[in-house]
Amino acid sequence: EPEVTQTPSHQVTQMGQEVILRCVPISNHLYFYWYRQILGQKVEFLVSFYNNEISEKSEIFDDQFSVERPDGSNFTLKIRSTKLEDSAMYFCASSESGQPNSPLHFGNGTRLTVT
Amino acid sequence: DQQVKQNSPSLSVQEGRISILNCDYTNSMFDYFLWYKKYPAEGPTFLISISSIKDKNEDGRFTVFLNKSAKHLSLHIVPSQPGDSAVYFCSGAGSYQLTFGKGTKLSVIP
Numbered sequence: 001e002p003e004v005t006q007t008p009s010h011q012v013t014q015m016g017q018e019v020i021l022r023c024v025p026i027s028n029h030l031y032f033y034w035y036r037q038i039l040g041q042k043v044e045f046l047v048s049f050y051n052n053e054i055s056e057k058s059e060i061f062d063d064q065f066s067v068e069r070p071d072g073s074n075f076t077l078k079i080r081s082t083k084l085e086d087s088a089m090y091f092c093a094s095s096e097s098g099q100p101n102s103p104l105h106f107g108n109g110t111r112l113t114v115t
Numbered sequence: 116d117q118q119v120k121q122n123s124p125s126l127s128v129q130e131g132r133i134s135i136l137n138c139d140y141t142n143s144m145f146d147y148f149l150w151y152k153k154y155p156a157e158g159p160t161f162l163i164s165i166s167s168i169k170d171k172n173e174d175g176r177f178t179v180f181l182n183k184s185a186k187h188l189s190l191h192i193v194p195s196q197p198g199d200s201a202v203y204f205c206s207g208a209g210s211y212q213l214t215f216g217k218g219t220k221l222s223v224i225p
Contacts (some may be wrong), residue, residue, distance in 0.1 A: 100208035106158030
């Protein structure tokens, strides 16, 4: 079964550094998402992306965050200048359609640790 | 702002018995509700969904019930199996995003 893949599985970075988290969504999916889960807290929506544009973003997704689909297969999340509170598990997801009943397929996540 | 609440952080059930996981929501604009299951070191996996206009949806051992007037839904797993041990997330869907609850960790005891 096709799956969403994320790399790296664990990223350690120093505060103030830039990080890029990478994702390869399922090939025939058109909608892409990033979610995050801070340890002990709920999974939170960051951003959705369709047709090379952000379709929706949360208040967490401020100017420090950006997303890009640099080619036909990768979908990246960049954090420009990391803060301690950015430490979390970041999940990429994709879906066939953006309809509310279209299930999201999640990757296994990248654990980001900011020191 | 907890639009989706799962008030039980954990639940233990004997193998073969029924597991009932509960979820409450406050946002009346959700069109669908989706349950996801998560194993350690993996991403959430879609389990079952229900439209806001239905009151029940069944898929094998899994049934989701929706009580719209009470803004409450529940996931029933019967019979429960040890492989069902995981964290279960309830989510509400509207527009392009899912709003998740904090999850309930289900332990099925052999």
